[in-house]
Amino acid sequence: MSASTPNTAPDPWPHVAAGVIRDACRRVLLSRRPQHVHQGGLWEFPGGKCEPGETARQALIRELAEELGIAVTAAEPLIQVRHRYPDRSVLLDVFEVTGFEGIPEGRENQPLAWVALEELDRHPLPAADRPIVTALRLPPRYPILEGGRTAARYQYWLEHLLATEHTLIYWRARDLDPEAYRKLLERFLPRVRQAGATLMLRADLEIPPAPGLGLGLHLDRTALARCRQRPAGWRWVAAACHTLAELQQAQSLGLDFAVLSPVLATPTHPDARPLGWDTAGDWLQQVNLPVYLLGGLKQRHLSRARRCGARGLAGIRAFLPEREFNYT
Numbered sequence: 001m002s003a004s005t006p007n008t009a010p011d012p013w014p015h016v017a018a019g020v021i022r023d024a025c026r027r028v029l030l031s032r033r034p035q036h037v038h039q040g041g042l043w044e045f046p047g048g049k050c051e052p053g054e055t056a057r058q059a060l061i062r063e064l065a066e067e068l069g070i071a072v073t074a075a076e077p078l079i080q081v082r083h084r085y086p087d088r089s090v091l092l093d094v095f096e097v098t099g100f101e102g103i104p105e106g107r108e109n110q111p112l113a114w115v116a117l118e119e120l121d122r123h124p125l126p127a128a129d130r131p132i133v134t135a136l137r138l139p140p141r142y143p144i145l146e147g148g149r150t151a152a153r154y155q156y157w158l159e160h161l162l163a164t165e166h167t168l169i170y171w172r173a174r175d176l177d178p179e180a181y182r183k184l185l186e187r188f189l190p191r192v193r194q195a196g197a198t199l200m201l202r203a204d205l206e207i208p209p210a211p212g213l214g215l216g217l218h219l220d221r222t223a224l225a226r227c228r229q230r231p232a233g234w235r236w237v238a239a240a241c242h243t244l245a246e247l248q249q250a251q252s253l254g255l256d257f258a259v260l261s262p263v264l265a266t267p268t269h270p271d272a273r274p275l276g277w278d279t280a281g282d283w284l285q286q287v288n289l290p291v292y293l294l295g296g297l298k299q300r301h302l303s304r305a306r307r308c309g310a311r312g313l314a315g316i317r318a319f320l321p322e323r324e325f326n327y328t
């Protein structure tokens with residue numbers, strides 16, 4: 001990118017657009033930054049600074065043409081990250097490039113690498129990129145199992161979710177007593193592992209972590225308020241948040257993601273005042289965490305949620321067949 005125009009006050013958060021480009025095997029494209037520049041020698045998601053008057057999307061298209069020789073035809077927002085390095089701050093606006101023409105090549109002689117998500121840790125990336133990598137590893141949908149009442153119905157729902165390729169599921173089931181919850185968990189585990197999915201557990205039952213089993217921990221409001229450091233041993237640790245302060249608390253604890261609710265009115269919490277899209281979007285701008293939006297949302301709200309800065313949607317009803325909720 002060319003030098004910024006003179007006579008403009010330095011932007012405290014210089015805006016950078018970066019793109020996640022995938023190949024047919026779902027590997028992502030990294031390029032290596034030259035040694036002599038900021039964060040030199042590290043790998044990065046290709047992109048660069050926005051020029052004055054340019055939107056992040058326009059900068060993405062221009063940068064990827066200049067650096068890789070590709071023409072972006074479609075891109076969706078993935079996450080925005082504000083990060084302060086000791087020597088400068090950046091606002092990274094990261095897009096998933098969902099359509100492009102051409103074959104990426106290092107037009108500036110920069111080395112390129114196609115890397116599987118599991119292998120990303122072998123490529124040192126700038127510190128600001130941590131939430132980007134987490135967001136990429138998280139699926140766009142986060143279903144919550146709740147209100148099933150019987151073991152048979154929960155089992156049926158779990159199978160439905162796994163069969164419809166959901167890979168991150170919150171096993172909340174507040175309607176079960178702790179004993180029944182633990183028993184069903186035992187039954188679910190082999191199936192969840194076989195599907196390569198992650199089951200997020202309730203924090204209040206104090207189930208010990210079992211590394212390698214595909215389990216995560218979902219902190220409710222009380223557990224988040226008590227939490228002093230990220231609980232160890234879990235694949236993911238998430239928090240339920242209802243205020244900006246809670247989102248900031250989840251971020252400062254180094255949690256992996258959060259769920260923000262309620263965005264719209266929901267029959268399960270008739271007394272809760274919905275945040276609305278604007279407030280949710282405003283808060284998401286102020287944190288770097290991947291966040292799922294929850295509350296009255298349907299599958300069709302996914303692209304709206306992503307435009308708002310969210311990783312995706314969480315929901316109880318949204319991911320199960322509607323008729324499942326007609327029982328009495």
Ligand SMILES: Nc1nc2c([nH]c(=O)n2[C@H]2C[C@H](O)[C@@H](COP(=O)(O)OP(=O)(O)OP(=O)(O)O)O2)c(=O)[nH]1
Pocket residue numbers: 001002016017018037038039043044045046047048049090092126127128129
């Ligand atoms: N493209 C990109 N930049 C990143 C990532 N992570 C990260 O901290 N950055 C920072 C490093 C730099 O401070 C800034 C990108 O600015 P840059 O100087 O490389 O921008 P540019 O491509 O327009 O390069 P130039 O022509 O101005 O030299 O963002 C990332 O994953 N991709």
Ligand SMILES: [Mg+2]
Pocket residue numbers: 046047048049067
């Ligand atoms: Mg660049």
